[in-house]
Amino acid sequence: MRIGIDLDGTIADNFDLLVQTFNEYCGKSLQGKDIKQYSLCKTYNITEEEFNRLMDKKEEGIIMSSPLIPFAREKINQLVKEGWEVHIITARHPKYRDITENWLQNKGVPYSGLHLLNSHDKLELCRELKVRCMIEDNVHNAYQLADGGVNVILFEAPHNKCWPWQGIRCRSWLEIYQYIVNQWHS
Incomplete structure (x- = not known):
């Protein structure tokens, strides 16, 4: 998955x-x-x-x-151990690939694919990869992905708290992990 x-x-x-x-x-x-x-x-x-x-x-x-979001490394590692294939999909410019890879390696964050799009349009790639779920903090990206049929977990942040969101909203990686395990236990 x-x-x-x-x-x-x-x-x-x-x-x-x-x-x-x-x-x-x-x-x-x-x-x-x-x-x-x-x-x-x-x-x-x-x-x-x-x-x-x-x-x-x-x-x-x-x-x-940048520091890590609390529990991101631990829960992503746990997902990988449980058979999830992790694709990091970011709007960062591809010119930052090397420092991004180094940062992820230094922080101990595993991934199968790293996709630097230089765009907030992630729908086509999510469809192409057939991701089961996308974790996103940009509510506009979340709307687009959900409208395109992608399951989205909105990671709560100050910039999205006031926006309406009908889908799943999590405040921590502990909540994200628990939701994924409950929803898609393999």
Whole structure:
């Protein structure tokens, strides 16, 4: 059985680093709980070009400095031991493949496939891989995937708490693992 897992915000806990980076750039003092939408351009009232320029300078450092989401490594390892094939499906640019692979290896996160799409459109790949379920924190991605027939677990984050979601919403990797085991016990 195959499972798809987003990387940033579901395995890599980079949210606070992003908020800190954009606070410094914009001269603001927002906290993670203040972020109510996924788009930092809208949150910080900056253009896509400004966002991209800042990320070109800072993203590699954010990737390398990101801690793990609590229990992600342990529960992903447990899923792999139980026969799940893990595909990490991320909107990261492919130019970050090497540092992403190094980060995953250093953190002890196993995977069968690493897919850096440079796009938030993950539906076609999820269908192609025939993933049983996708774990995602971007509610817009979750809507698209669910509308396309993919089972989605929305990993709760400040930027998706206020959005309506009719599917499964989990607050931790302990909950995610328990749901998967209960739903698709092999």
